[in-house]
Amino acid sequence: MKTPTATPLYYIGLMSGTSLDGIDAALIAIEGDSPPHLLATHAEPMPDELHRLLFKLCHAEQVSFAQLAAAEHAFCQCQAQAVQHLLAPLSVDIEQISAIGSHGQTIEHAPAGHSDGPAYTLQLDNPSLLAELTGCTVVADFRRRDLAAGGQAAPLAPAFHQALFGRADAHQLVLNLGGFANLTWLSSQPTDPVIGFDTGPANVLLDGWFALHQGGRFDQDGDWAASGKIDEALLARLLSEPFFQQPPPRSTGRELFHLDWLRKHLSGQEAAADVQATLAELTAVSVAHGIEQLRIGSGPLTLITAGGGAHNAYLMQRLAYHLPRATLTSPAAYGWPEDWVEAGAFAWLAHQRLHHLPGNLPSVTGAQGPRVLGGIYAP
Numbered sequence: 456m457k458t459p460t461a462t463p464l465y466y467i468g469l470m471s472g473t474s475l476d477g478i479d480a481a482l483i484a485i486e487g488d489s490p491p492h493l494l495a496t497h498a499e500p501m502p503d504e505l506h507r508l509l510f511k512l513c514h515a516e517q518v519s520f521a522q523l524a525a526a527e528h529a530f531c532q533c534q535a536q537a538v539q540h541l542l543a544p545l546s547v548d549i550e551q552i553s554a555i556g557s558h559g560q561t562i563e564h565a566p567a568g569h570s571d572g573p574a575y576t577l578q579l580d581n582p583s584l585l586a587e588l589t590g591c592t593v594v595a596d597f598r599r600r601d602l603a604a605g606g607q608a609a610p611l612a613p614a615f616h617q618a619l620f621g622r623a624d625a626h627q628l629v630l631n632l633g634g635f636a637n638l639t640w641l642s643s644q645p646t647d648p649v650i651g652f653d654t655g656p657a658n659v660l661l662d663g664w665f666a667l668h669q670g671g672r673f674d675q676d677g678d679w680a681a682s683g684k685i686d687e688a689l690l691a692r693l694l695s696e697p698f699f700q701q702p703p704p705r706s707t708g709r710e711l712f713h714l715d716w717l718r719k720h721l722s723g724q725e726a727a728a729d730v731q732a733t734l735a736e737l738t739a740v741s742v743a744h745g746i747e748q749l750r751i752g753s754g755p756l757t758l759i760t761a762g763g764g765a766h767n768a769y770l771m772q773r774l775a776y777h778l779p780r781a782t783l784t785s786p787a788a789y790g791w792p793e794d795w796v797e798a799g800a801f802a803w804l805a806h807q808r809l810h811h812l813p814g815n816l817p818s819v820t821g822a823q824g825p826r827v828l829g830g831i832y833a834p
């Protein structure tokens with residue numbers, strides 16, 4: 456087994472999350488056992504045509520094999536552009552990068568399978584082509600090994616959260632507000648297991664409802680939501696979804712939470728802005744409920760809040776309201792601005808893979824044991 460050396464090793468992480476808002480690229484350095492460092496970032500926008508195709512795929516709309524191949528090809532080219540644009544302003548050559556960790560694009564996530572069928576999680580990705588286009592080793596397909604070992608295959612970021620934010624002198628809670636929200640509990644006691652799970656939808660429904668009624672990709676700062684009134688009856692109907700009561704390990708995706716799921720709960724009398732306010736409330740309440748499920752006492756808490764939803768001032772205000780004992784902080788205090796934690800996680804997971812180190816946490820995903828995640832595609 457190779458052990459990490461003390462000379463810095465460089466990795467690139469590529470993350471395209473469930474919000475389909477583009478490809479995030481992060482360059483990180485890992486030196487010995489020290490926490491990883493974020494060196495540079497780039498957000499590559501997704502061409503509209505690719506966004507449309509991926510959106511169709513994510514909603515199980517029928518596409519031909521040719522369209523599927525076109526989506527995969529365009530996605531991979533967008534990833535290669537992200538790498539090029541990340542490195543162009545830096546004095547770093549691709550030869551200095553140990554590997555690119557590619558998450559791929561989640562198309563469907565069904566860790567419990569469907570009606571007696573096998574469990575599956577599908578990420579669109581073409582690591583072979585990415586290795587050709589970049590001339591760099593690519594590590595990909597991180598989730599399926601955890602699934603094969605009986606795990607949920609998600610969330611995977613908690614192991615990285617532990618490497619980055621874990622402290623011996625204080626407990627830490629990490630919240631990611633992406634398309635979906637996931638929580639990580641890091642106890643100050645090193646023998647306590649890390650706990651992590653998806654709490655439910657975050658931006659996925661907010662973005663979908665906003666696009667339908669206001670146009671555009673998202674509700675800037677949550678201004679439209681703030682103009683509405685929370686509909687308590689609708690909120691109660693939304694919260695009756697059994698997922699919110701499920702004990703961890705649990706993970707979810709667009710297969711459960713989508714606009715038709717929302718429509719099913721509407722009476723038809725609601726004002727559109729009130730629905731937006733209620734969706735923000737759904738996220739805030741389900742996160743607060745997830746924290747209660749952790750049973751970590753009633754003392755003060757620090758909640759490190761990452762992901763695009765951390766920019767939604769209204770959502771953050773509602774979170775603070777439901778979590779009066781929590782101090783909400785930014786991961787920027789640790790050198791990782793909120794938008795770059797997940798891309799950093801997949802760079803770190805590539806490092807774990809190259810060094811034959813586990814990438815999953817069985818206490819989080821429910822897998823039968825720690826596993827080395829992903830496959831290696833040499834250039």
Ligand SMILES: Nc1ncnc2c1ncn2[C@@H]1O[C@H](COP(=O)(O)OP(=O)(O)OP(=O)(O)O)[C@@H](O)[C@H]1O
Binds near residue numbers: 473476631766
């Ligand atoms: N200024 C802002 N105001 C409101 N919302 C914002 C703002 N900036 C970003 N967002 C939200 O953040 C989303 C992107 O978040 P992020 O990139 O963390 O998601 P993701 O990585 O795709 O999701 P996941 O973690 O589920 O994979 C946008 O779609 C939008 O909803």
Ligand SMILES: CC(=O)N[C@H]1[C@@H]2OC[C@@H](O2)[C@@H](O)[C@@H]1O[C@H](C)C(=O)O
Binds near residue numbers: 561576609612636
């Ligand atoms: C299957 C999948 O892509 N899940 C995502 C999604 O986005 C947030 C949440 O749901 C989390 O479970 C996961 O992503 C992060 C990176 C994770 O695995 O930790």
